[in-house]
Amino acid sequence: MRYxxxxxxxxxxxxxxxxxxxxxxxxxxxxxxxxxxxRTDYNYFLSADGSGCGGAIRITDIYGERLTVNGIELRPGVVQPTRVQFAQH
Known part of the structure; x- marks a missing residue:
C-alpha cells in the first residue's frame, strides 16, 4: 500500500x-x-475529506475476494507491506 x-x-x-x-x-x-x-484514472483511491486515512483498509479483487489491511500508517510516498495476498485464480 502507498499513500x-x-x-x-x-x-x-x-x-x-x-x-x-x-x-x-x-x-x-x-x-x-x-x-x-x-478510484482515479491515475490508480489511486481518494478520500477527499480524509475520512479513514491512516486506519484499516479493505480491498476487494475482481473475483470478489476481500482482504482487510491493518497497520498501514499515514506515511505519504512510502510503500508499506500489507502481509495479506489474494488467492491465485
Missing part, C-alpha cells in the same frame, strides 16, 4: 500495489463503518 505524496488526515490518496489480482474496490473504516473510495 500519495501530500496525503494528510484531511485528504489522502491510497494505492494498492503488489497484489496478485487486480483491485476492484478499496474501502476505509470510518466511525460510520466501511466507506468505499472512488
Amino acid at each position: 500519495k505524496t501530500g496525503s494528510s488526515p484531511y485528504w489522502c490518496g491510497i494505492q494498492a500495489i503488489g497484489q496478485r489480482n487486480p483491485v476492484a474496490r478499496l474501502e476505509v473504516r470510518t466511525t460510520s463503518g466501511w466507506w468505499q473510495l472512488p
Whole structure:
C-alpha cells in the first residue's frame, strides 16, 4: 500500500500495489463503518475529506475476494507491506 505524496488526515490518496489480482474496490473504516473510495484514472483511491486515512483498509479483487489491511500508517510516498495476498485464480 502507498499513500500519495501530500496525503494528510484531511485528504489522502491510497494505492494498492503488489497484489496478485487486480483491485476492484478499496474501502476505509470510518466511525460510520466501511466507506468505499472512488478510484482515479491515475490508480489511486481518494478520500477527499480524509475520512479513514491512516486506519484499516479493505480491498476487494475482481473475483470478489476481500482482504482487510491493518497497520498501514499515514506515511505519504512510502510503500508499506500489507502481509495479506489474494488467492491465485
